[in-house]
Amino acid sequence: MYKSFCALVAGVTLLTAPALAEKVELKLDNGLNVIGNLSLAEGKTLAEDGAVLLVHGTLAHQDMSIIAAQRNLLNERELNVLSINLSLGLDKREGMYDCAVPHAHKHRDAIAEIAQWMDWLQGKGASSVVLAGHSRGGNQVAMYQAEKQDARIGKLVLIAPQTWSEEKETTSYQSRYKKDLAPILADMTQKVEGGKGDEQVAPTDFIYCAETSVTPASFVDYYAPDQAFNTPSLLDKINVPTLVVAGSNDTVVSDLPAQMDAISQDNVMFTVIDDADHMFIDFAGEDLADQVAEFVVGE
Structure with missing residues (x-):
């Protein structure tokens, strides 16, 4: 080289x-x-x-x-x-x-x-x-x-x-983590709106990572319907x-x-x-x- x-x-x-x-x-x-x-x-x-x-x-x-x-x-x-x-x-x-x-x-x-x-x-x-x-x-x-x-x-x-699709996302999360995405996303969204978007929340199931630590702002960015x-x-x-x-x-x-x-x-x-x-x-x-x-x- x-x-x-x-x-x-x-x-x-x-x-x-x-x-x-x-x-x-x-x-x-x-x-x-x-x-x-x-x-x-x-x-x-x-x-x-x-x-x-x-x-x-x-x-x-x-x-x-x-x-x-x-x-x-x-x-x-x-x-x-x-x-x-x-x-x-x-x-x-x-x-x-x-x-x-x-x-x-x-x-x-x-x-x-x-x-x-x-x-x-x-x-x-x-x-x-x-x-x-x-x-x-x-x-x-x-x-x-x-x-x-x-x-x-x-x-x-x-x-x-x-x-x-929103249905695909919620079904995938339920299948992977045996949990409903909606209340987790609602809680994370509330944290962002309350000025706590950059505070780490753990344990949280996120993308491919079970029981990891993630900021609400990050979670919402990946999971909010768009x-x-x-x-x-x-x-x-x-x-x-x-x-x-x-x-x-x-x-x-x-x-x-x-x-x-x-x-x-x-x-x-x-x-x-x-x-x-x-x-x-x-x-x-x-x-x-x-x-x-x-x-x-x-x-």
Whole structure:
């Protein structure tokens, strides 16, 4: 591996090839440092070829199996990739979120963080950016573009993006924790309205973490009914070319194909990968990378 992946010429950072994969860091406006992996395909540069900015799913990270695999597979298909770790309220976070660590992060924190990674890529001279996300990350990148209408985004890729309904959310919580979500959410909402939104409450069952500690503000942000959590409902607010990918065996967002069947937009392409579950492992990962690469390089 090269000692450095950049050369400074007249104050401009030029990323060089062949294939380089480098850990990078960004200091957020809130003072936290976040980590990413910039992986350049052989013979490619940011200035001439741009990059795919790839966001992971719930409480996950940029080296989890699907993200690491797609980073490598897209490099093989001559695409540069910047995969990132969302901070989830922690400094230099790596790996899966430890449920023993108190939660104070919010779903919508990702929007500000994506914006700052976009600024970082722009500062590095990226000629174009394809914004991509998996699962909850797919919803967060769709939410970002729906709200920001960022002209620097050329295309959007949503990989098994999060779907949502109030019934689905309450049923899932009851199934996982054998508890009714409604009174817990009501209590947390009352705490927020009473000025106690930033005080830790434990034990609380939250996302994938049983009997953890979480702030009411965080709990409400993730669980308060909001149609924006349902990714297909955001598509009519997005005007850039968008690829939505589903797996035929995906039980996590099993309602995605039915919802997409009801959507007809010239800028939206929907495809289903056979024999793929939510994580697109093995040959399904190859098929996913083929679909993404074809969409990215296509006119």
